[in-house]
Amino acid sequence: MKILVGVKRVIDHNVKIRIKADGTGAELENVKMSMNPFDEIALEEAVRLKEAGVASEVVVVSVGDNSSQETLRNALARGADKALLVETEQGAAFGSLDIAKILQRLVAQLEPQLILLGKQAIDNDANQTGQMLAGLLACSQATFASALDVTDDGRITVTREIDGGLEVLSLALPAVVTADLRLNQPRYPSLPNIMKAKNKPLEIISLASMGFLPSKQLTTLNITEPKKRNSHCQWLENAAQLVAVLKEHKAI
Amino acid sequence: MSQTSILVIAEHDNQTLKSSTLTTLTAAQHIAAGSEGRVHLLIVGHQCQNVVDAARTLGGITEILVCDAPHYASLLAEEVCAAVVPLVTDFTHVLLPATGYGKNIAPRLAAMLDVAQISDITEVCDANTFVRPIYAGNALETVRNNGGQLVITVRGSAFTPSQHAGNDVRVTPVQPTAALALSRHVSQSLTPFSRPELSTSKIVISGGRGLSAKENFQLIETIADKLGAAIGASRAAVDAGFVPNDYQVGQTGKIIAPDLYIAVGISGAIQHLAGMKESKLIVAINKDKEAPIFQIADYGIEGDLFQILPELEKALA
Numbered sequence: 001m002k003i004l005v006g007v008k009r010v011i012d013h014n015v016k017i018r019i020k021a022d023g024t025g026a027e028l029e030n031v032k033m034s035m036n037p038f039d040e041i042a043l044e045e046a047v048r049l050k051e052a053g054v055a056s057e058v059v060v061v062s063v064g065d066n067s068s069q070e071t072l073r074n075a076l077a078r079g080a081d082k083a084l085l086v087e088t089e090q091g092a093a094f095g096s097l098d099i100a101k102i103l104q105r106l107v108a109q110l111e112p113q114l115i116l117l118g119k120q121a122i123d124n125d126a127n128q129t130g131q132m133l134a135g136l137l138a139c140s141q142a143t144f145a146s147a148l149d150v151t152d153d154g155r156i157t158v159t160r161e162i163d164g165g166l167e168v169l170s171l172a173l174p175a176v177v178t179a180d181l182r183l184n185q186p187r188y189p190s191l192p193n194i195m196k197a198k199n200k201p202l203e204i205i206s207l208a209s210m211g212f213l214p215s216k217q218l219t220t221l222n223i224t225e226p227k228k229r230n231s232h233c234q235w236l237e238n239a240a241q242l243v244a245v246l247k248e249h250k251a252i
Numbered sequence: 253m254s255q256t257s258i259l260v261i262a263e264h265d266n267q268t269l270k271s272s273t274l275t276t277l278t279a280a281q282h283i284a285a286g287s288e289g290r291v292h293l294l295i296v297g298h299q300c301q302n303v304v305d306a307a308r309t310l311g312g313i314t315e316i317l318v319c320d321a322p323h324y325a326s327l328l329a330e331e332v333c334a335a336v337v338p339l340v341t342d343f344t345h346v347l348l349p350a351t352g353y354g355k356n357i358a359p360r361l362a363a364m365l366d367v368a369q370i371s372d373i374t375e376v377c378d379a380n381t382f383v384r385p386i387y388a389g390n391a392l393e394t395v396r397n398n399g400g401q402l403v404i405t406v407r408g409s410a411f412t413p414s415q416h417a418g419n420d421v422r423v424t425p426v427q428p429t430a431a432l433a434l435s436r437h438v439s440q441s442l443t444p445f446s447r448p449e450l451s452t453s454k455i456v457i458s459g460g461r462g463l464s465a466k467e468n469f470q471l472i473e474t475i476a477d478k479l480g481a482a483i484g485a486s487r488a489a490v491d492a493g494f495v496p497n498d499y500q501v502g503q504t505g506k507i508i509a510p511d512l513y514i515a516v517g518i519s520g521a522i523q524h525l526a527g528m529k530e531s532k533l534i535v536a537i538n539k540d541k542e543a544p545i546f547q548i549a550d551y552g553i554e555g556d557l558f559q560i561l562p563e564l565e566k567a568l569a
Contacts, residue, residue: 125386235553249533
C-alpha cells in the first residue's frame with residue numbers, strides 16, 4: 001500500500017506570534033518555523049505502517065514556497081521515502097480548497113491507497129483540507145483519528161475522537177484520515193537519518209506548471225490582535241476569601 | 253443587500269437536538285437580519301422524531317426539512333453530505349456548529365459544492381463578512397466572501413442559544429439519497445456524564461498536571477458537584493491519563509466561555525488559553541506565581557492545591 005502524507009510549514013507552536021502593523025498577517029521574519037504538529041503525527045503513523053510491513057512506500061508532499069524544502073527534508077529524516085514540493089511563489093496564500101484540489105491532482109498521479117493529513121494546521125486553525133480532499137475524491141474519510149489498523153479485508157479501522165467519547169469506523173480504501181494528537185508520539189529524526197535524508201529524492205513541481213488557478217472566493221480583509229483581557233490578577237490569601245469574592249460577583 | 257437564505261444543519265444523536273444547533277441558529281439569524289432572509293433547519297438522521305419535535309418549537313425558522321433513512325443513523329460524513337448536496341441549491345449560506353460533528357461534515361460538503369468554507373466564526377459583520385480566530389486565538393481574521401455560496405461553522409461559545417418560541421414550524425420530508433456504504437460504523441463509547449456538559453456549563457473547574465495523579469481528580473469532582481460545575485482538563489492531564497480526552501479544554505480540545513472558569517494546577521500554555529480565555533471570570537490556583545495562567549486570571553491564589561481544594565470544599569459547605 002502506498003501512503004501519501006501532507007505536511008505544512010508553520011510558525012513553531014511554542015512561538016508567541018506578533019501581528020504585523022499593516023494587519024496582513026503574523027510576522028514571519030526571523031521566526032522559528034516547524035512542521036505542523038498534527039502533520040508530524042500523520043507522518044509518524046505512515047512510517048509505523050511501513051515499519052509494520054503494511055505500507056510499501058511513504059510519499060510526503062507539501063505545498064509552499066521554497067523554504068518548505070526544509071520541512072520535507074525533515075519528513076524524509078523521519079522515515080518518508082520520497083518528497084514532493086508543489087512550489088508556490090513566496091507569500092502566495094492558498095485556501096484549504098485550493099490545497100485540497102492540488103492534492104487531488106497528486107492523488108490522481110500517484111494513486112495512494114491511504115492519504116494521511118493532520119486534523120488542522122496550527123496557523124489558520126481551519127480543519128478543512130482532509131475532509132475537502134475526501135469530498136473531491138468521493139472516498140471515505142475519518143477525521144480526528146486516535147488509532148488506525150489495517151484489517152485483512154482490505155479496509156482500515158479507525159478510532160475517532162468525538163465530542164463525548166470515541167467512535168470506531170471501518171473504511172473502504174482509498175481513504176483520507178486526519179490525525180489527532182493522541183494517534184501516536186512522533187519520533188525525533190536522528191543525526192544519521194538526517195544525513196541519509198539529504199540523499200533521498202525531493203522533486204519540485206512548480207504550481208504554475210500544473211495550470212492551477214486559486215479560488216478568489218474569499219479575501220482576508222485584516223488580521224488583528226484580539227482584545228486583551230482587562231485583568232490584573234488580584235491575589236487572594238485563601239479559599240474562604242475566594243468564596244466570598246465569587247459570591248460578591250454572583251458567580252456562584 | 254440581496255436576500256439571504258440560510259440552511260442550518262442540525263446536530264443531534266437521533267434522540268436529542270444538541271444545544272450547538274441553537275447557537276448556530278442564532279448566528280444564522282444574525283446573517284439573515286440585515287436582508288429579510290429566511291432560515292431553514294435540516295435534520296438528517298434516522299428515526300429522529302424526538303429531534304424534529306424539539307426543533308419545531310424554535311423561533312426564527314421558516315421551515316424544517318427532514319431527511320430520514322437507515323443509512324443516516326450513524327451520521328457518517330459521506331452519507332450526510334450526499335444527502336445535503338441536492339438540497340442546498342437555493343441557499344446562499346449553509347451553517348453547521350463548529351463541533352466534532354460539524355467540522356467533520358462542513359468541509360466535505362463545501363468541496364462537493366466547489367465553494368469555500370469558513371471555520372469557527374465568532375462574529376457576523378454582515379452576510380458576507382465574518383470574524384474568526386486563528387493562531388490558537390492569538391489573532392482575529394476578518395474574511396469577506398466575494399460571491400458564491402458559503403459553508404460556515406459557528407463557534408458555540410460566541411453566540412447565545414436561540415430560544416424556544418412555542419410556535420409550530422412546518423416540517424417537510426425530503427427524499428433520501430442512495431446509500432454509499434464507503435464507511436461502516438463499528439462501535440461507539442461515550443464517557444458517562446452525570447455533570448453538566450462541558451461546552452455549555454456556566455461554571456467549569458479544570459485540573460492540570462499539578463493534580464499529579466488520577467485519584468486526585470476526586471478533589472476537583474467534589475468541588476464541581478458543590479458548584480454544579482462541569483469538569484475540564486489541560487492536555488497534560490489528559491495525556492497523563494488522569495481523565496478521558498473529551499475533558500480537554502484548548503485549541504485541540506473544546507473551546508468554552510463559561511461565566512466562571514477555575515483553573516487548578518494548570519500553568520496556562522498557549523494551547524490551553526485558546527480554549528478558555530473568553531471566560532467571563534477566571535480564577536487560578538497554582539503554586540507557581542510566575543505561571544502564565546495568572547496573566548489572564550481575575551483572581552489568583554498562589555499555593556498548594558492539595559491544601560487549598562479541601563479548604564475550598566469546606567468554605568462552600
